[in-house]
Amino acid sequence: MTATTTAAPESVNTSPTRSIGLMNVVRSEWTKLRTVRSTYWTAIAAGLGTIGIAVLGATEYVRNFTPHKLDDGFDAANFILQGLYVAQIALGALGVLAITGEYATGMIRTTLTAVPQRRVVIALKGLVYLVAMVIVGETLSFTTFGIGQAILHSKHAGVSLSDPGVLHVVVGGGLYIASVGLLAFALGTLVRRTAGALATFFGVLFLPSALIDLLPNSWRTAAIKFAPANAGTQVLNRWRLHDMLGPWQGLGILTLYGLVILLGALFLLGRRDA
Amino acid sequence: MIEVRDLSKRFGSTLAVDHLSFSVGPGIVTGFLGPNGSGKSTTMRMILGLDHPSKGGTTVNGRPYGEIHRPLHEVGALLDAKAMHGGRSAYNHLLCVAQSNAIPRRRVGECLDLVGLDTVGRKRARTYSLGMGQRLGIATALLGDPQVLMFDEPINGLDPEGILWIRTLLRSLAAQGRTVFVSSHLMSEMALTADHLVVIGRGRLIADSSTADLIASSSQGYVHVRTPDVEGLATRLRSAGAIVDTDADTMRVTGLECAAIGELAALDHIALHELTPRSASLEEAFMELTKDSVDYRTDATVAIAS
Numbered sequence: 001m002t003a004t005t006t007a008a009p010e011s012v013n014t015s016p017t018r019s020i021g022l023m024n025v026v027r028s029e030w031t032k033l034r035t036v037r038s039t040y041w042t043a044i045a046a047g048l049g050t051i052g053i054a055v056l057g058a059t060e061y062v063r064n065f066t067p068h069k070l071d072d073g074f075d076a077a078n079f080i081l082q083g084l085y086v087a088q089i090a091l092g093a094l095g096v097l098a099i100t101g102e103y104a105t106g107m108i109r110t111t112l113t114a115v116p117q118r119r120v121v122i123a124l125k126g127l128v129y130l131v132a133m134v135i136v137g138e139t140l141s142f143t144t145f146g147i148g149q150a151i152l153h154s155k156h157a158g159v160s161l162s163d164p165g166v167l168h169v170v171v172g173g174g175l176y177i178a179s180v181g182l183l184a185f186a187l188g189t190l191v192r193r194t195a196g197a198l199a200t201f202f203g204v205l206f207l208p209s210a211l212i213d214l215l216p217n218s219w220r221t222a223a224i225k226f227a228p229a230n231a232g233t234q235v236l237n238r239w240r241l242h243d244m245l246g247p248w249q250g251l252g253i254l255t256l257y258g259l260v261i262l263l264g265a266l267f268l269l270g271r272r273d274a
Numbered sequence: 275m276i277e278v279r280d281l282s283k284r285f286g287s288t289l290a291v292d293h294l295s296f297s298v299g300p301g302i303v304t305g306f307l308g309p310n311g312s313g314k315s316t317t318m319r320m321i322l323g324l325d326h327p328s329k330g331g332t333t334v335n336g337r338p339y340g341e342i343h344r345p346l347h348e349v350g351a352l353l354d355a356k357a358m359h360g361g362r363s364a365y366n367h368l369l370c371v372a373q374s375n376a377i378p379r380r381r382v383g384e385c386l387d388l389v390g391l392d393t394v395g396r397k398r399a400r401t402y403s404l405g406m407g408q409r410l411g412i413a414t415a416l417l418g419d420p421q422v423l424m425f426d427e428p429i430n431g432l433d434p435e436g437i438l439w440i441r442t443l444l445r446s447l448a449a450q451g452r453t454v455f456v457s458s459h460l461m462s463e464m465a466l467t468a469d470h471l472v473v474i475g476r477g478r479l480i481a482d483s484s485t486a487d488l489i490a491s492s493s494q495g496y497v498h499v500r501t502p503d504v505e506g507l508a509t510r511l512r513s514a515g516a517i518v519d520t521d522a523d524t525m526r527v528t529g530l531e532c533a534a535i536g537e538l539a540a541l542d543h544i545a546l547h548e549l550t551p552r553s554a555s556l557e558e559a560f561m562e563l564t565k566d567s568v569d570y571r572t573d574a575t576v577a578i579a580s
Contacts, residue, residue: 018343018344019343020343020344021343021344021375021376024344024373024374024375024376025374027373027374028370028371028372028373028374029370031366031369031370031373032359032362032370035362035363035366035369035370036359036361036362037361038361101359102359105356105357105358105359105360106354106356106357106358107357107358107359109319109324109353109354109357110357110358110371110414111374112323112324113322113323113324113345113346113351113353114345114346114371114374114375115344115374115375116322116323116339116340116341116342116345117340117343121374271326273319273324273325273326274319274324274325
């Protein structure tokens, strides 16, 4: 092995005025996301979980079906998409790992040396992950809906996308996944350690409903309404529930939590030692 | 060109880097030498904008690192061999780094060839030995064909063939006119590789000079003398201006040559059983320079006794 020269690459732009090149960073972050196995494992787990629960649920429903059930406000769209609660755990964990994995392995030092504009590179990493989550979430939501309704249709218990409120549940299901993903990525960026970030993420999602009984009555209604998971999941209901936020309003609040935490984390990112 | 100006870094109550100033020029290999924990890595991390200085600052090619866009075209760095995701293959690791700086994909294969990892480039980095990890880190540093290169302890974990390879690589990079800045805690290694040395201890600058000058100025030779009349000869040599450390029947003389010692002994009819010139090793020169600035020193005799 000889240590000879490093041939100069063509088209090397050494002018001090060259731009960061946002598309370069996007391309790089996409390569990172698609070249680790955890991306595929979490997507497969989310897919199997969501579709599996829909098939099990729909089959069981069809088996026990009695026609009068149709009249008692049964929300077939929501029922079929219950598996998204499993998907949010797997895909949220992926969002945490997308950033804490870099800290855990030391890759973050390579990343920030290659792009010293820290807030830009981490914000674009989040954007790439978020776009992937919208695509995965929507694919998952529409596929699951299609499979589940096909089973329900055998007893004419299903609904179609053109029925009132159904489209917003199915579209909203995919966006809910992305919104939970944003929260997960934001918490990962803030906490930086995998275990701590995962614990915080599950805590933010599941603890409020456990703790709400401890609050004084006067706060309880607002706390139930605005707890992140409660707000976000309203989009999965075909009909608006009493005392809860509207579908898009609720999803907006969940997204806002993620954005605010991400902005705080990006602010700290610039000030901390990497 | 790397400039470090009045740089300080405080971690809690510890001053890891203490008003450090030096510059690293092109065309030569500059060694960055100091005991473990002396602030070498922290200084390099501040040059790369990973840590924020408490005071002072650094520039590369006249600009703070954080202001350089697509810096890999100007600066390449190996900070540690594990600064990569173990689940990604070497090829994909280099690819994502290259893409972030608009470096053509072709360059990834070239760099794998250059460090001898072309046959294992598709294997996951987790499966690599420490030495292979170092090579991949060096490939990462070379991706953008930069004029300025920084390597933190590059020979760690390498076998003798790998060490020779690094040494040749560093020298050839410098011969091409690049600025090459390499840290090490091994004086002997730096004496073979570096033309110029920046020595620090406890975050403070101890020496900044050419390697040859540093060795000449700090490696004081001495003469080992064995004689039945230690007392008499010591008195004689001290009166002639020598510094003498005596033992049962030997002494260590600095400040006089062998010939002078022999003649003085002959004048007093003192028998000599041995008269040997000894030159201090490079390691001793380094220990001498940094003896007041080692954080965690073990007193060998105490350690063995207890």
